[in-house]
Amino acid sequence: MSFDRPKELLKPVKRRFIFMTLLLAVLVEMIPLPHGSTRWLPDFISLVLLYWLINQPRRVNVGVAFLMGLVADIATAGMLGQHALAYSATAYLALSRQRQLVMFNLGQQALAVLGLMLCNQSIMVVARMLSGSAFVGWSYFLPPLIGALLWPLLTKLLLLPYRHHSV
Amino acid sequence: MDFANTPSFFRSGPKPGTRLLLCALASIALLVGDSRYGLMEQARDGMSLVLYPLQRAVNLPLGMVRHVSDYFTVQADLKSENDQLRTRQLEMSARLARLETLERELNELRSLNAIKASRNDAAQLAETLYTGRDPFSYKIIIDKGADAHLQPGQPVVDGRGLLGQITRVQPLTAEVSLIIDKNQMVPVMIARTGERAILYGYGGGVEIRYLPLHADVRENDMVVTSGIDGLYQEGTPVARVSKVERNAGAAFSRITTEPLAGVQQTRFVLVLQQKGQTPPRPAEPVVPVKKTKGKKPADSE
Numbered sequence: 001m002s003f004d005r006p007k008e009l010l011k012p013v014k015r016r017f018i019f020m021t022l023l024l025a026v027l028v029e030m031i032p033l034p035h036g037s038t039r040w041l042p043d044f045i046s047l048v049l050l051y052w053l054i055n056q057p058r059r060v061n062v063g064v065a066f067l068m069g070l071v072a073d074i075a076t077a078g079m080l081g082q083h084a085l086a087y088s089a090t091a092y093l094a095l096s097r098q099r100q101l102v103m104f105n106l107g108q109q110a111l112a113v114l115g116l117m118l119c120n121q122s123i124m125v126v127a128r129m130l131s132g133s134a135f136v137g138w139s140y141f142l143p144p145l146i147g148a149l150l151w152p153l154l155t156k157l158l159l160l161p162y163r164h165h166s167v
Numbered sequence: 168m169d170f171a172n173t174p175s176f177f178r179s180g181p182k183p184g185t186r187l188l189l190c191a192l193a194s195i196a197l198l199v200g201d202s203r204y205g206l207m208e209q210a211r212d213g214m215s216l217v218l219y220p221l222q223r224a225v226n227l228p229l230g231m232v233r234h235v236s237d238y239f240t241v242q243a244d245l246k247s248e249n250d251q252l253r254t255r256q257l258e259m260s261a262r263l264a265r266l267e268t269l270e271r272e273l274n275e276l277r278s279l280n281a282i283k284a285s286r287n288d289a290a291q292l293a294e295t296l297y298t299g300r301d302p303f304s305y306k307i308i309i310d311k312g313a314d315a316h317l318q319p320g321q322p323v324v325d326g327r328g329l330l331g332q333i334t335r336v337q338p339l340t341a342e343v344s345l346i347i348d349k350n351q352m353v354p355v356m357i358a359r360t361g362e363r364a365i366l367y368g369y370g371g372g373v374e375i376r377y378l379p380l381h382a383d384v385r386e387n388d389m390v391v392t393s394g395i396d397g398l399y400q401e402g403t404p405v406a407r408v409s410k411v412e413r414n415a416g417a418a419f420s421r422i423t424t425e426p427l428a429g430v431q432q433t434r435f436v437l438v439l440q441q442k443g444q445t446p447p448r449p450a451e452p453v454v455p456v457k458k459t460k461g462k463k464p465a466d467s468e
Contacts, residue, residue, distance in 0.1 A: 030218075030225045030297065038302065062186035066194065074214040078301035080207045081197030088190035095183045131202040133303040134349055134370050140302060 010162040013056055021048050021158060022068060030075050039139055042147030045072050046087060046120055050113055051158055053094045054101045065091035079131060086123040090116050110151040117144035208335075215337040222296060222340075291315055291438045293323075296340060305348040305370065306334075309436060312341045320398060322439045328404035328427035329353065329392060330436055341438075345430050346405065347372055355405055356393040357384060363393050366405060366424065373406055375422040384411050384422055397442050 025044040049068055052060040069084030076083070094101065094116055101112055121141055129135060181189075200206040293309040311317055313336050323330045323343045331351065335342040344351050351368035355375070360383050364375045378384060388408040394401025406424040413420045 027221060027225050030222055031229070038298075062183055062190055066190040069194065070197075070214075071218075074211065074218055076301045078303070079198060080201040080211065081194040084197065085191060085194035088187055088194065092183050092187035127198060128303045131198065136302050136370075 010159070013059070013162060015059065017161065018052055018056065018059055021052075024048075026068075026071055026075055029072065040142050040146055042143040042150060043072075043117070043120070045083075046090065046117060047113075047147050047150065047154060048158075049087060049091070050094060050116060051154060053091050054098055054109070057095055057098045062088050062091045062095065079128065082124050082127045085127060086120045089123055090120045093119065106152040106155055109155070110148045113151050114144055114148035117147050120144070211335075212337050215340060219339050226296065289440050291317070293341075293436050293438055295434050295436060303370075305345040305368070305430075307331075307343045307345065307436075308340050309343055309438070310340060311438065312337045312339045314339055317341050317438060318441070321441055322399045322403070324403060324437050324439060325428045325433040325435070327429065328406070329399065330428045330430060330433065332398075333438065343436070346426055346428075347430055353399065353405055354393050354396045355390045357408075358389040358391045358404075359383075359385075360388075363395070364390075366390060373424050373426055375408075375424060377419050378422060380413050380415075380418070380420050382420060384408060384420065386411060390424055394442060400439065400442055 022045070025048040028044045045068055049060070049065055053065065065087040066084050069082075069087035070080070072078075072083040072087070073080050097112075101109060104112065118141060121144055125135070125140065197207065291311060293311040293315075296308045296310050298307050309323075317333055317336050319333055319336055321333045323333060329346060331343045331345040331348070333341050334344040345368070346353055346366065347368045347370065349368055349370040353366040353373075354363070355366045356363045362378070362382055362384070364378050366373050367376050375384075375390070386408055389404060390406040390408065392399040392401055392403045392405055404427050406426050408422060409425045410423040411420060412422075
């Protein structure tokens with residue numbers, strides 16, 4: 001797998017496809033998994049969201065991130081507003097540097113995504129600790145690392161339907 | 168020259184900064200409203216209703232896999248399991264017969280002494296839909312809710328012991344806070360001595376706090392509910408004492424316990440009825456004294 005960003009001309013992305021991928025991420029998030037796996041599984045909703053934020057900034061903006069955060073809050077049975085706050089702040093950070101991010105190759109993008117997802121987790125930790133929860137330990141910051149490692153794969157996967165020769 | 172790199176000359180709507188401001192304000196309002204005042208229950212109910220079919224859809228393939236593997240169980244396994252269950256049932260029926268006579272006697276004694284029999288044994292079986300993904304809280308979601316007339320506060324058990332308590336009821340589902348959740352407390356007693364204490368969840372485990380150094384606690388002691396809170400039936404097994412540390416410098420002994428119920432593994436759970444309405448408090452100051460006795464056994468010594 002080459003880490004260069006795709007140079008070919010792509011077909012325009014359908015709104016429906018963005019919606020479908022976000023829905024899929026929510027579904028993945030809701031699969032009942034053995035207990036230990038949630039300690040290292042990355043947050044798929046934020047990964048897919050970041051992909052669309054970086055690649056389709058005019059379709060997916062801070063507002064969409066906020067809405068997805070609300071859905072994530074309900075799906076994870078957490079505190080309402082925790083994911084929403086983290087996602088919208090991360091979305092803002094991603095959008096403010098979007099023109100640079102989109103020029104990076106996939107390795108550099110993965111690093112940037114690592115930073116963004118760490119920021120995501122930190123906001124959630126701070127929000128929860130301010131509302132009286134105990135600190136959950138440093139393993140809470142493991143999922144962003146795995147998410148960043150999955151970033152190149154995710155990018156290639158989400159590009160698949162938009163290659164001209166694939167149809 | 169990929170599509171994603173097309174410069175956007177005309178942005179529609181407000182700038183990202185303003186959007187962030189709006190969204191951040193909205194989410195902080197939600198956070199405060201949810202955590203401090205519990206204002207968002209209605210909205211949460213509605214959203215959970217919308218997500219319920221999704222949840223079911225996600226669970227469907229898993230359930231099918233389970234069905235198929237159930238179907239192809241080896242006959243020998245079935246046979247041995249059947250034998251086990253049969254012997255267990257024999258044991259149980261013997262114990263039950265004894266229990267029934269005891270219960271009858273107890274009820275007679277109670278009626279003689281004009282004490283109301285408050286035990287309500289109705290229970291509802293529910294299935295775990297999923298465990299909450301939130302690493303900060305230990306909760307499971309079960310597939311019965313307001314439709315089965317569940318109420319917040321009802322105790323939830325599995326085959327081995329107390330699992331937790333229903334903390335939130337939604338139209339079709341309910342949230343069970345496990346005993347290992349932080350902020351979850353269970354009034355218990357040591358089964359061997361009858362010494363009362365409070366079992367605190369600390370997020371990932373349970374421990375008994377505030378037992379004095381000279382309290383008679385040993386390793387492998389069973390901890391059962393004491394039933395003095397009007398919520399849990401007395402005598403439900405909760406935990407087993409795994410370690411007792413007595414440090415002369417500390418005021419209380421440090422007692423580590425392990426929950427008995429499969430707190431993270433159970434698939435089927437039983438929702439019990441609350442112990443029943445506790446009678447209204449008498450006016451004498453006897454009751455507050457009793458209350459502190461339950462919370463701080465140090466005073467009762």
